[in-house]
Amino acid sequence: MTIRPIPPSSGLPLGMGHGADMNMNLPVPGLDVVQRLFLSMGLDPTHLMSLGMAFTVLASLGGFLSYAMNGLHSLWTFLYDNCISSATIHSSDQAYLYIMKWLATHRVSTDCRKFCVTSRKNPNSARVKRFSMYSNYHGRAGQDDDEEDDEEDDLGPMLKYNPAPGLSYFWYRRHLVIMQRVPEHHGYLNNDTPDETMVLMTIGRSPNLLRSLLAEARAHYLQSESRKTTVYTVNSSNFQKSWDNGRSRASRDISTVIMEDKDKDLILRDTRDYLNPVTARWYAARGLPYRRGYLFYGPPGTGKTSLTLALAGELKLNLYIFNLGAGGGVTDETLGQLFQALPKKCIVLLEDIDCAGIGRWEHATANGVGGLPRINPMRHAANNKSQISFSGLLNAIDGVASHEGRILIMTTNHRERLDPALIRPGRVDVQIEFGFANKETIRRVFQELYKGLTDLPEQSPAPLELDSIDSLAERFASAVPAGIFTPAELQGFLMMHKHQPQRAVAEVSSWVDKKLGEKTSVGGRSRSKNKKAVEKPRRDSWELCGHNDDPTSLSNSTSNPVTPGELPTPASEVESHWGNEREPCGSIVQAAKTPPKLSGLQTNVNRGSTTGQQCNPSITGATTGKSKSKGRLRRGGSNIST
Numbered sequence: 021m022t023i024r025p026i027p028p029s030s031g032l033p034l035g036m037g038h039g040a041d042m043n044m045n046l047p048v049p050g051l052d053v054v055q056r057l058f059l060s061m062g063l064d065p066t067h068l069m070s071l072g073m074a075f076t077v078l079a080s081l082g083g084f085l086s087y088a089m090n091g092l093h094s095l096w097t098f099l100y101d102n103c104i105s106s107a108t109i110h111s112s113d114q115a116y117l118y119i120m121k122w123l124a125t126h127r128v129s130t131d132c133r134k135f136c137v138t139s140r141k142n143p144n145s146a147r148v149k150r151f152s153m154y155s156n157y158h159g160r161a162g163q164d165d166d167e168e169d170d171e172e173d174d175l176g177p178m179l180k181y182n183p184a185p186g187l188s189y190f191w192y193r194r195h196l197v198i199m200q201r202v203p204e205h206h207g208y209l210n211n212d213t214p215d216e217t218m219v220l221m222t223i224g225r226s227p228n229l230l231r232s233l234l235a236e237a238r239a240h241y242l243q244s245e246s247r248k249t250t251v252y253t254v255n256s257s258n259f260q261k262s263w264d265n266g267r268s269r270a271s272r273d274i275s276t277v278i279m280e281d282k283d284k285d286l287i288l289r290d291t292r293d294y295l296n297p298v299t300a301r302w303y304a305a306r307g308l309p310y311r312r313g314y315l316f317y318g319p320p321g322t323g324k325t326s327l328t329l330a331l332a333g334e335l336k337l338n339l340y341i342f343n344l345g346a347g348g349g350v351t352d353e354t355l356g357q358l359f360q361a362l363p364k365k366c367i368v369l370l371e372d373i374d375c376a377g378i379g380r381w382e383h384a385t386a387n388g389v390g391g392l393p394r395i396n397p398m399r400h401a402a403n404n405k406s407q408i409s410f411s412g413l414l415n416a417i418d419g420v421a422s423h424e425g426r427i428l429i430m431t432t433n434h435r436e437r438l439d440p441a442l443i444r445p446g447r448v449d450v451q452i453e454f455g456f457a458n459k460e461t462i463r464r465v466f467q468e469l470y471k472g473l474t475d476l477p478e479q480s481p482a483p484l485e486l487d488s489i490d491s492l493a494e495r496f497a498s499a500v501p502a503g504i505f506t507p508a509e510l511q512g513f514l515m516m517h518k519h520q521p522q523r524a525v526a527e528v529s530s531w532v533d534k535k536l537g538e539k540t541s542v543g544g545r546s547r548s549k550n551k552k553a554v555e556k557p558r559r560d561s562w563e564l565c566g567h568n569d570d571p572t573s574l575s576n577s578t579s580n581p582v583t584p585g586e587l588p589t590p591a592s593e594v595e596s597h598w599g600n601e602r603e604p605c606g607s608i609v610q611a612a613k614t615p616p617k618l619s620g621l622q623t624n625v626n627r628g629s630t631t632g633q634q635c636n637p638s639i640t641g642a643t644t645g646k647s648k649s650k651g652r653l654r655r656g657g658s659n660i661s662t
């Protein structure tokens with residue numbers, strides 16, 4: 021390339037370009053302009069040469085690098101396709117939980133060079149709670165979920181470590197396993213589960229190593245969960261309602277739920293029989309929808325939820341809980357979707373089914389789809405909780421598209437408010453009433469609470485023998501009137517003296533007096549405030565079962581229960597569909613389609629039949645209730661009906 025000197029006539033200022041030894045005569049388009057530019061800036065245009073060469077070298081290097089990268093990519097693709105086995109798992113799948121838990125147990129989380137740190141008790145981050153289930157605290161591998169979640173040192177909640185998104189690796193049976201966690205654009209599936217894809221890779225064409233790893237993780241997870249019940253609730257934070265990823269908790273032993281043994285046996289036999297594959301075929305052969313429904317009803321704190329949890333543990337089923345009273349933005353459509361998303365075998369607990377504005381009151385005011393009632397818009401606006409119509413609920417429970425194989429348990433504190441259609445046979449096959457504690461229940465609540473006392477680091481000077489606990493339980497039971505208190509209330513009192521049963525016995529009488537005073541005064545206030553209630557009392561089923569005509573006779577063990585918040589009602593007023601037979605605990609009310617071999621239910625259980633209609637004096641009128649009455653007066657415990 022030759023660069024010609026620019027003559028003075030070219031218009032450049034004098035002195036510019038003359039000193040340069042230029043030989044830049046190459047006919048490069050635009051070169052002239054660049055030379056002038058260089059000269060105008062006082063630069064030597066010959067530097068253009070070096071610059072051009074540098075650019076050429078850089079471009080060649082870039083080209084080479086890009087080529088090398090392409091080559092490497094092709095090599096990686098080739099290796100990946102031919103020499104690497106991989107397993108892809110999405111975080112919405114249960115297998116993701118298997119792996120995460122396995123990783124946590126095998127110190128992978130803590131050994132990673134890049135990791136995420138969370139503190140369990142960060143109130144702003146619900147998802148932290150979830151993560152903590154699968155990670156270790158300060159390298160303490162293999163902790164149980166629940167223990168891990170609550171781990172604290174003297175300073176407060178401890179830190180937890182998780183492998184960071186991206187690439188990490190670990191060794192499994194002396195083979196390198198590469199783990200890649202790729203976050204998806206949604207960030208989180210719900211409050212506590214990241215939306216991500218996990219890829220596990222290992223070198224070699226055989227997928228056996230990864231399969232073994234996955235099988236081991238699955239076995240490890242299921243084994244550790246076998247003594248636990250996974251409870252799923254509705255994740256209400258996202259627009260599209262879905263079940264959350266579940267939370268494991270130690271299964272409740274069914275022996276800790278206090279109710280009549282025969283009733284407990286009955287429900288266990290019934291549910292086990294239902295889950296038997298033979299029963300499924302029996303249903304199929306007869307064209308019956310394979311579903312079983314239970315209604316647990318009674319005052320708060322009498323054991324409805326406890327029995328459900330214990331059943332889930334006993335039957336090794338996961339529990340899906342939805343509280344209709346809580347609302348949470350669930351509509352008919354989303355409720356249907358939630359039911360469709362249920363696994364084949366599980367327990368669904370619909371709590372407080374009377375709270376959702378789905379009660380019979382709505383019948384009169386509005387018509388729903390297909391003639392079914394919808395919630396009263398006035399009432400709906402007032403409580404503004406549930407957006408679920410009655411037809412929506414029925415569709416979810418047993419509509420054409422609804423799932424088969426699940427056990428449905430509905431609970432209510434107000435059975436008499438329920439529409440008979442909701443609890444008709446086929447939807448509800450067995451009803452269990454939970455009532456106030458009778459003498460036997462009172463005794464057993466005491467025994468249950470203090471039975472392990474000898475194992476505790478004792479605060480009381482001498483550990484108690486079992487005999488002493490029994491005799492103390494006897495004394496405790498004789499001091500507490502039957503049919504007045506719920507097991508939860510008794511437990512609450514005993515918990516105040518959890519290491520001192522003697523003191524609990526010594527103080528129980530004054531506690532009873534105080535509580536009775538409270539119950540009576542609250543009842544009195546509510547009565548004087550609400551004359552209507554006195555004129556036309558609307559009592560709950562257990563209320564109907566348990567009033568006493570003489571409050572002074574409360575200490576009498578055969579007295580009837582007094583509803584919290586109401587004065588005892590004269591016996592003449594409380595005669596109800598339950599009739600007058602007195603039973604301590606448990607009875608069975610209504611039978612439906614019965615699967616094979618439910619001999620217990622068929623033979624023992626059908627001891628009276630009532631419908632929701634009959635049991636509500638405020639709907640049918642007190643006289644109707646009385647005239648249709650065939651039940652019995654009860655004082656507590658559970659009362660099963662099929």
Ligand SMILES: Nc1ncnc2c1ncn2[C@@H]1O[C@H](COP(=O)(O)OP(=O)(O)OP(=O)(O)O)[C@@H](O)[C@H]1O
Binds near residue numbers: 507508
């Ligand atoms: N029958 C019972 N046997 C053992 N524990 C009981 C019983 N009833 C109540 N409890 C204890 O009382 C507490 C509350 O019980 P639970 O939640 O089962 O009552 P519930 O009837 O479901 O109340 P709600 O109607 O408010 O949901 C729990 O701690 C439970 O252990």
